[in-house]
Amino acid sequence: MSFTLTAQARSLLGRQEGVATLAQLVLAGSTRAEIRAQVDARRWTRWGRHCVVTHNFVPTRRQLTWVALLDQPPPVALAGFSALEVAGFRYFGREPEAIHVVVRRGVTYHRFPGVQIHESRRFQPIDIVRADGPPRLAPARSALDAGAWQPNPRYACGILAAVVQQGICTPEDLSVELEYVGRIRHKRQMRLAIWDVAGGAQALSELDVAGLCRRFRLQPPCRQVLRRDRAGRKRYLDCEWTLPDGRVVVLEIDGSHHREVASWEADLRRERGVVTSGRRVLRATANEARYDQAAIAADLVAIGVPLH
Numbered sequence: 001m002s003f004t005l006t007a008q009a010r011s012l013l014g015r016q017e018g019v020a021t022l023a024q025l026v027l028a029g030s031t032r033a034e035i036r037a038q039v040d041a042r043r044w045t046r047w048g049r050h051c052v053v054t055h056n057f058v059p060t061r062r063q064l065t066w067v068a069l070l071d072q073p074p075p076v077a078l079a080g081f082s083a084l085e086v087a088g089f090r091y092f093g094r095e096p097e098a099i100h101v102v103v104r105r106g107v108t109y110h111r112f113p114g115v116q117i118h119e120s121r122r123f124q125p126i127d128i129v130r131a132d133g134p135p136r137l138a139p140a141r142s143a144l145d146a147g148a149w150q151p152n153p154r155y156a157c158g159i160l161a162a163v164v165q166q167g168i169c170t171p172e173d174l175s176v177e178l179e180y181v182g183r184i185r186h187k188r189q190m191r192l193a194i195w196d197v198a199g200g201a202q203a204l205s206e207l208d209v210a211g212l213c214r215r216f217r218l219q220p221p222c223r224q225v226l227r228r229d230r231a232g233r234k235r236y237l238d239c240e241w242t243l244p245d246g247r248v249v250v251l252e253i254d255g256s257h258h259r260e261v262a263s264w265e266a267d268l269r270r271e272r273g274v275v276t277s278g279r280r281v282l283r284a285t286a287n288e289a290r291y292d293q294a295a296i297a298a299d300l301v302a303i304g305v306p307l308h
Contacts, residue, residue: 003034013054019066021050047071049110061099065134068099068115073107075125078136079118080146086133087142089168091159102137102145118145122182139169140177148184154290156186157193158204164197171198199223205253208289209239209296216297219308221251240279243304248279251300253289 005013006029012020020028025035035052038044045053048071053059059067069076078086079102098116103109105119128135136142143163147156163169174194178187193201196210200223213220221239239251280303284296301307 003038005030016066016070017060017063018054019047019051019059019063019070020054021070022052023050024070025052048112062134064112064114065099068101068112069134071112072101072103072109072117075123075128076101076103076135077123077128078102078134078142080142080149083129083136083142084139084146084163084168086136087139087168089139089163089166091162100146100149118149122180138177139163140173141181143169143174144177144181144184144190147186147190148181150186153186153189154204154207156190157207160190160193161197161202161204161207165202171195203253205286205289206239208286208293209251209253212289212293212297213308215293216301217307218297218300219306241300241305244306245304247304249300249303249305250279250281251296252281252283254283254285 009020009025009028009030012024012028022032022035026032035044038054039046039052042056043054045056045059047053047059047067051067051070053063053067065078065082069078077083078100080100081089081091081097082100084091098114099112100116100118102118102120102123104123105121107119109117111117127137127141129138137145143160147159150156150159160174164171164174171194174190175198178191178194181187192211192214193207196207199210199220201207201210202223206223210220212218219241221241223239239253241249241251243249282296282299282303288296
């Protein structure tokens with residue numbers, strides 16, 4: 001016996017990547033007998049307690065995301081890294097991790113392999129973004145949640161810098177959201193990181209320099225300063241200070257990628273262009289910026305960076 005989906009069912013499955021609950025399909029015009037026949041014939045696959053995937057091969061990550069959402073009691077939404085992933089976020093080249101889902105505190109939910117369920121007292125239907133993809137929390141809330149779930153405050157702050165750098169949200173978005181999150185882990189460090197990111201910090205090493213300046217009471221630098229070299233090309237400098245006597249000091253932080261030959265040579269060419277413009281360049285590794293801040297601070301003071 002042939003089976004044809006209604007236009008309403010086809011539209012539903014198109015929006016939800018080929019995934020739906022039994023109740024949704026019935027409301028869209030299918031009968032339970034028709035659904036059961038597709039599953040028994042192994043054309044469709046049952047997933048979770050309430051869902052079907054309308055094919056018989058391995059579901060995609062996006063389809064598993066829909067299953068993780070649809071099989072839980074509403075309200076439900078993607079959270080943390082999973083919500084940011086839908087918004088286009090990529091964190092330091094990591095492969096996608098567990099699917100993060102938020103539900104209300106105290107509800108009975110279904111556990112899935114590879115799905116992390118987070119219960120929240122402050123989660124309301126109004127918090128959910130429903131346009132263009134799976135239901136999810138807004139980027140600022142998602143970034144703060146992802147940071148709070150990190151064991152190390154350094155990585156929590158790195159997430160905030162990365163979401164701003166990638167244009168997912170603004171420092172102002174993060175600052176406003178931080179006022180409503182209540183008590184969360186790393187809140188103080190993330191607040192300082194938001195201030196630093198608003199001032200131009202775009203990487204973990206630059207956040208370390210900002211912390212260095214606070215710790216040793218140095219004047220904060222200008223970050224990611226746009227300059228032109230002798231050939232007129234645009235160059236961005238990590239941190240720059242204009243000293244009281246008019247001299248300009250630049251601190252360049254080298255991450256691990258700077259050790260690659262191509263990056264090293266490009267950095268040297270850029271440094272020559274900066275030096276010939278009259279600036280004094282100091283270089284440090286990202287490891288020094290984190291673990292040997294006293295030595296860097298002493299060098300900055302010695303070259304004339306004023307106290308704040």
